Amino acid sequence: MYVTTTAARATRRALYEGIKHSEKELHFIAGVDHYIRGRPEGLIETRDLCSKWPEAHDLR
Known part of the structure; x- marks a missing residue:
């Protein structure tokens, strides 16, 4: 089973928030x-x- 840490969750969130x-x-x-x-x-x-993401955002 995969267990995530608080630090890993914080890192993912910071990367996501960095996308403008x-x-x-x-x-x-x-x-x-x-x-x-x-x-x-x-x-x-x-x-x-x-x-599916590129098509959903008119990038194909």
């Missing part, structure tokens, strides 16, 4: 770490989120 445009999105995929180890379905969910 309004089209940013932050997604948490349950049960995976940064490398998406041990949960192939997490990789699929990540791929789907990343591949």
